[in-house]
Amino acid sequence: RIYPLMRVTLTTSDGASVTVSRQLTKHSGFIEKAITDMAVDDNAVPLSAVAVDVDDATLKLVIEWLTEHRDDALPYPEKTDEERRADDIPAWDQAFVQKWDTKEDQQQTLYAVITAADKLDIKGLLDMTCKTLANKINGKTVEEMREILQLECDFTEEELAEIRKENAWCEN
Amino acid sequence: QLLISEMASTMLPTELWERILSFCDHPSTCALSKVCQRLDAIVTSRNERVLNKCRSEGITLPADAILAHCLGNADLPLDARLLLAHNPFGCCIFPSTSTVRGFNVGDNEGRQTFLRNEEMEKGTIEFTLDYESIGIPRWIVDGIRPKAITMAGSIQSCRTSP
Numbered sequence: 001r002i003y004p005l006m007r008v009t010l011t012t013s014d015g016a017s018v019t020v021s022r023q024l025t026k027h028s029g030f031i032e033k034a035i036t037d038m039a040v041d042d043n044a045v046p047l048s049a050v051a052v053d054v055d056d057a058t059l060k061l062v063i064e065w066l067t068e069h070r071d072d073a074l075p076y077p078e079k080t081d082e083e084r085r086a087d088d089i090p091a092w093d094q095a096f097v098q099k100w101d102t103k104e105d106q107q108q109t110l111y112a113v114i115t116a117a118d119k120l121d122i123k124g125l126l127d128m129t130c131k132t133l134a135n136k137i138n139g140k141t142v143e144e145m146r147e148i149l150q151l152e153c154d155f156t157e158e159e160l161a162e163i164r165k166e167n168a169w170c171e172n
Numbered sequence: 173q174l175l176i177s178e179m180a181s182t183m184l185p186t187e188l189w190e191r192i193l194s195f196c197d198h199p200s201t202c203a204l205s206k207v208c209q210r211l212d213a214i215v216t217s218r219n220e221r222v223l224n225k226c227r228s229e230g231i232t233l234p235a236d237a238i239l240a241h242c243l244g245n246a247d248l249p250l251d252a253r254l255l256l257a258h259n260p261f262g263c264c265i266f267p268s269t270s271t272v273r274g275f276n277v278g279d280n281e282g283r284q285t286f287l288r289n290e291e292m293e294k295g296t297i298e299f300t301l302d303y304e305s306i307g308i309p310r311w312i313v314d315g316i317r318p319k320a321i322t323m324a325g326s327i328q329s330c331r332t333s334p
Contacts, residue, residue, distance in 0.1 A: 086195040111184060118188055126191070134195035142206045149181040151208045163206055 029121030
């Protein structure tokens with residue numbers, strides 16, 4: 001049973017401590033496991049000591065999302081590949097992510113939150129951020145994708161020639 | 173310790189990329205495979221895993237030649253993962269998908285003639301299938317046409333050899 005008034009202190013990889021309600025942390029499979037299985041003292045969960053590298057800035061965003069979604073049903077309804085869609089992000093979540101677009105490192109923030117959601121096992125946040133990245137990619141050309149993801153083309157000339165050859169008939 | 177400003181898409185592990193891909197449409201997934209070698213490997217691996225699952229569950233798949241062609245072309249809306257739940261063919265479209273190596277393209281109102289490679293030495297066995305009547309869309313026939321012409325050339329040389 002979850003006691004909503006119970007508080008949990010999380011210590012980030014850069015040494016900051018944040019105390020939050022158990023009502024929020026119940027959505028994190030990792031934190032719940034840490035509390036129940038790992039016998040942490042005084043409900044203090046040192047994130048860095050248990051191989052979760054989440055910094056203070058990222059954790060604040062995670063907590064902001066958890067606060068909005070504190071009443072979401074548990075367990076999180078997992079969908080099969082065939083049922084997944086990227087166009088059903090709730091309005092609050094869309095606005096939450098759009099706020100990062102004004103930040104210089106908005107793409108890095110997205111990667112950091114995706115990674116944190118995965119490490120902390122917060123499935124709702126993980127799906128929402130993965131959908132956000134998928135929506136940035138969907139419908140883009142290969143060159144645009146490289147720009148968005150900041151990736152270099154590392155194919156050899158021979159491999160590129162092969163790709164062009166394979167696609168020549170349908171691109172003409 | 174990693175700071176947000178140091179995060180990059182290259183740091184996302186394969187499992188996370190696979191989750192992201194599960195929300196991408198088929199043309200975008202195909203395009204992603206052309207971005208860099210790592211994404212190409214992730215997309216290819218994912219497609220192969222879905223196809224293996226289809227096979228292990230006894231789902232009828234199109235011939236490998238058609239699948240390989242469709243999976244490599246973003247313009248063709250055949251998605252490997254959708255084959256599992258929504259096999260678009262719903263029936264066995266080839267006498268044996270493992271032995272079909274090529275086919276002739278005939279202009280007989282949409283009917284195509286398939287050749288079974290295993291029978292080449294004894295003489296060619298031909299199969300005539302009406303694609304459209306068994307639900308294979310026209311774009312697939314159009315999509316495999318260049319390959320078919322190449323294969324038809326090699327089959328012709330088999331026929332004429334002593």
